[in-house]
Amino acid sequence: MLALAAYPLGIRIEVFDPTSDACAAQVAVHHCAAYEHEAALARFAEGKACITCEFENVSVEAMRFLANQVAVRPAPRVWEIFQDRLLEKQYLRSVGIPTVPFAPVDPQRPTEALEQVGCPCVVKTRRFGYDGKGQRVARTREDYLTAVAQLAPHALLVEAYVPFERELSILGVRSLSGEMAVYPLVENHHREGILRLLLAPARDDTGALQSIATGYITRLLESLDYVGVMALELFQVGEQLLANEVAPRVHNSGHWSIEGAETSQFENHLRAILGYPLGCTAPRGVSAMINLIGELPPVERVLSVPGAHLHLYGKSPRPGRKLGHITLRADSVAERERRLQQLCREIGLMCHN
Numbered sequence: 001m002l003a004l005a006a007y008p009l010g011i012r013i014e015v016f017d018p019t020s021d022a023c024a025a026q027v028a029v030h031h032c033a034a035y036e037h038e039a040a041l042a043r044f045a046e047g048k049a050c051i052t053c054e055f056e057n058v059s060v061e062a063m064r065f066l067a068n069q070v071a072v073r074p075a076p077r078v079w080e081i082f083q084d085r086l087l088e089k090q091y092l093r094s095v096g097i098p099t100v101p102f103a104p105v106d107p108q109r110p111t112e113a114l115e116q117v118g119c120p121c122v123v124k125t126r127r128f129g130y131d132g133k134g135q136r137v138a139r140t141r142e143d144y145l146t147a148v149a150q151l152a153p154h155a156l157l158v159e160a161y162v163p164f165e166r167e168l169s170i171l172g173v174r175s176l177s178g179e180m181a182v183y184p185l186v187e188n189h190h191r192e193g194i195l196r197l198l199l200a201p202a203r204d205d206t207g208a209l210q211s212i213a214t215g216y217i218t219r220l221l222e223s224l225d226y227v228g229v230m231a232l233e234l235f236q237v238g239e240q241l242l243a244n245e246v247a248p249r250v251h252n253s254g255h256w257s258i259e260g261a262e263t264s265q266f267e268n269h270l271r272a273i274l275g276y277p278l279g280c281t282a283p284r285g286v287s288a289m290i291n292l293i294g295e296l297p298p299v300e301r302v303l304s305v306p307g308a309h310l311h312l313y314g315k316s317p318r319p320g321r322k323l324g325h326i327t328l329r330a331d332s333v334a335e336r337e338r339r340l341q342q343l344c345r346e347i348g349l350m351c352h353n
């Protein structure tokens, strides 16, 4: 999607991906090699204006190697922080952004961490967890000890289980010149830890939540001297927002912006890392974004729904895999609800509202 946004701007994209069926290879020159292959990395960096990343679990060592040769934006140290859930939460806390209570798990004395956060809680691996992978909810001390034993030998942290009202997220972008822009707060509905449905902008916000979230994301962007798009995932508890996770990249909760905002997150990321002026982040009407997970619906059914825009990633179907998404645009919330119901009927999706 970054490569697709680059094309009309006259920006040429090449992609480095160790997997032979990388979906970006359909639209960009593909360098297929391991992250440890320094000669391949050096060849990849040759003649480039800039290198960025849209995959969170990239090798930081590879990014550091590239940074010796070419500008890497955002900087490799950013990935180092946000690849590790413990460093991430400690960083959020250090800049005054509230998080859920958390504690690192010492495998020799696991109950000490539990005493700090209490039950129910969520045990998470510090690294390589996403879409609910590498985590277990524990309701009792025994559950907790079982979860720790199951997830060992990975380094772990434990968080209090938060009975949040809803999950929200916000995208911000900061350019090389320091210019910043923030997208509207959006509402995320997950099932089995995977984002299924997103509503943009979030419903029933009088502006108070948007202003809190804007404050948090701009604080993150500035404190890190960040360049590019960043996503911040939040839990709403009453009038409070607690940070759950930071994604230092274009993000699934910003896919709606391709049709749903004046400038998509992909275009704004490119503008930011290349030092161009940022584009307007205002929404165009209201949108819903539906992830297509595990299997694909018939194309003609999706396209029969007014306002529906289909994006297929060219990935082979596998249970739990994100294969594409649909953005549904409308001029009013009522119209979006009607279109969403129609889409759900057409493709047999479970509708959340």
Ligand code: AMP
Pocket: 100, 122, 129, 130, 131, 132, 133, 159, 160, 161, 162, 163, 164, 167, 190, 193, 233, 244, 245
């Ligand atoms: P994560 O991989 O941390 O984004 O977690 C995936 C999903 O699990 C989140 O979107 C939430 O729905 C849920 N979750 C994660 N952490 C917590 C928590 N501390 N309390 C309640 N639910 C959580």
